[in-house]
Amino acid sequence: MGRKECIERRKSLLQEQREKKEKAIVKxxxxxxxxxxxxxxxxxxxxxxxDICLQKGNVYLPKMIENYELEFIPYSGNLVQGTFQTQEPIGTACDPNDLDVIIVPMVSFCGLHRKGYGKGYYDRYLQKTNALKIGVAFDVQEEEFEPQSHDVDMDILITESKLWRNE
Structure with a gap:
């Protein structure tokens, strides 16, 4: 299945379903x-x-920079329009090893393997950090695929019904 179909499946969740599923993931x-x-x-x-991350620790948000690289900047309450319809923080990037946890979005997953939007931003960043890598997704995003050699697996992957852990 292509990325576009996976994104459409994710977007097709009704608001009430989505809220219930997100609560289960957050728990x-x-x-x-x-x-x-x-x-x-x-x-x-x-x-x-x-929102739940804001209540639990110091929050850092991604900013896309040149050469398909990503950096994380402390969230100060201010966001500006970034690349690919994203909201990005303003400020100075942190050292990748200062992060304790990184929550990673995805288009789809297969076990602890993650498929992103295809540009490799997260894969490049995840190679630089020792943070606990947690992928979050809805069950409808699961699909069979072979990971590519540059893909970085998650330490933990959470959906509304499952929690996979790299033991």
Whole structure:
């Protein structure tokens, strides 16, 4: 299945269903939210865990920079329009090793394997950090695929019904 179909499946969840599913995901995610937390402002129907992260630690948000690279900047309450319809923070990037947890959005997943939007921003960043890598998705985003050699697996992947952990 292509990325476009996966995104449409995710976006097709009704608001009431989505809220119920997100609550179940947040409940499983809560025990892992400590310290410096990198997360994202959801786009295109991504799982929304932004508000709960704000309550649990110091929040860092992604900013896309040149050469398909990503950096995380402390969230200060101010966001500006970024690339690909994203909202991005203003400020100075943190060191990747200062992050304790990184919540990673995805288009689809297969076990602990993640498929993103295809540009490799997160895969490149995840190679630079020792943070706990937690993917969040809805069950409808699960699909069979072979990961590519540059893909970085999640340490934990959470949906409304399951929690996979890299043991």
């Amino acid at each position: 499983k995610l809560l025990p892992f939210l400590k310290g410096n937390i990198a997360t994202y402002v959801p786009i295109k129907g991504e799982v929304n865990v932004f």
